[in-house]
Amino acid sequence: MTTSKREEMIFSIKNLKTHYPVLGGFFRKQIGTVKAVDDVTIDVRRGETLGIVGESGCGKSTLAKTMMLLEKPTEGKMLYDFNGEQKDVTKLNAGDVFDFRSRVQMVFQDPYSSLNPSKRIIESFDEPLRVHGYKNPAERKQRIIESLRMVNLSEDYLYRFPHEFSGGQRQRISIARALCINPELIICDEPVSALDVSIQAQVLNLMKEIQKELNLTYVFIAHDLSVVQYMSDRVVVMYLGKIVEISEASNLHVNPLHPYTEALLSAVPVPVVNEGKSKRIPLTGDVPSPINRPSGCPFSNRCPKRMDICTQVEPPLQSYGEEDHQVACHLYTKPI
């Protein structure tokens, strides 16, 4: 089962780096680099939900935007499966980029600014559809109504303005818009973090239903580990632009390896049965700035299990135990 899944890779990110220059001084010279995404390798498998979790500022949105070709990567490859043919999307011509955009869509973090305030709902959908080959206006309208129905919104809303909707409704509209051109992969960048907790579950369940119905692949980003675990098949834990652990979602809270994951887990109110065992591992200190990352392990300045080697050598991402469980920590580095 795992192997058959593995063959169906849809989006394969290899050693991706997205760095931003830090400009300063009177002449706005480059005085540093923000390594927002630093050497990230991820395989997204067709049909799965790949969760990405990490604290604020660890580069989740940058990774999402780079995958959506909204940000230029500094280095690395991104292989996308165009009907069996793998192409590096960082090197596509304009036509293929367009093809890519018809296959991959994104739902953004902020539902309040993702709809144009001066456009009616129908207008926000209309141009994407037109650009993507729906020539007939009646067909477009039909398609918009269908998409809205998919997120449980009625067609009465077609001519409303965004300010007439609540955050939850707006996010559903954004989801519907991403769906309207029939993509196969949707990158969801913290789709519910701006919403009321009471609304969050409703939207998450809706997204799950839609995924099942349309056979979608999700890359699901959140800073809340419980949300990611609920949504995902596999979870990628990021810290300061790097992947520190990749695990089956169901296995992560049972067997977390990386001290950072443990700390994240202990901060999450997980409905575990064996209450007596759970103890909080406090995360002390702030996330260091991605401009001057500690040398060696990026987590070393906050890690309760730090060893001497940790500040000197950066731990590589390696499989530990099962093949699908990878971790970047010296506690698990295999002796050579």
Next chain:
Amino acid sequence: MTMTTSAIEVKAKKTSLLKIRMKKMRSNKLATIGLLVCIGMTLLSVFAPFITSYDPAQMNLSNITQAPSAEHIFGTDKLGRDVFAQVLYGGRVSIYVGVLSALGGTIIGVLAGAIAGYFGGKIDSILLRFSEIFMTFPQLILVLVLVSLLGQGVNNLIIVFVITGWMTTFRLVRNEFLTVREETYVSVCRSFGIPTSSIIFKHMLPNTMSPIIVAFTVNVAGFILAEAGLSFLGLGVPVTTPTWGNIMNAAQSIDVVTNYWWLWLAPGIAISLFVLAINFLGDGLRDILDPKQ
């Protein structure tokens, strides 16, 4: 067929938005008065031949510097020309210069500002430096240099005003675009592969329209005043063409100012009234067009 119905539906809803704005407009008294005065004065100028039978260029040396009377309601000037006719016909040129210069400046400012703000980086710095050069150079000297280079004339004056007057709109639009660029819906458009020109002009520009319109009205007023000032100094439109500024040109001597008050008061009031009205209109539009209300 359904296609036309849906198009009509959108249109029907669009007009309802227009209706809301019209209603807001009517409830804003100053803006309404401003609009009516602007339209009224423009119509009077355009239809001048139907309003006065005098030819503004027709001299009558036996009838010079007549004080206002039933026959010449604004009196006559030193060459016996009817001042009322001059003010009416002068309005044509003055308003034409003001509106066209502002329009030209707005178009250049919007284009350059949108490009600078959307793309940022090198192109932005180049355009910004360029505008700074224009802004720091003494405006009046620049105008004088250009006028002497191009020669006097209505259209040349418009060109001069456009060249020297696009920067405020440019900076405004650039700043607006720098902000709007960060809005998520711009990223949404990009992820759908919508063409950049469409993102800039169809998706972003409408959200920056109200300050642009307000700036436009301010510019119209500014250019009308500038035309009057330059013409008063004899550097604007050739004296043979009547403009509000050229009529005032006659009032350069103390003699005229003290003894023939109607020569400068009539065009002066015309300028002030128009400029005031258009400023009221601009202020009102600022509130009316605010999408957040």
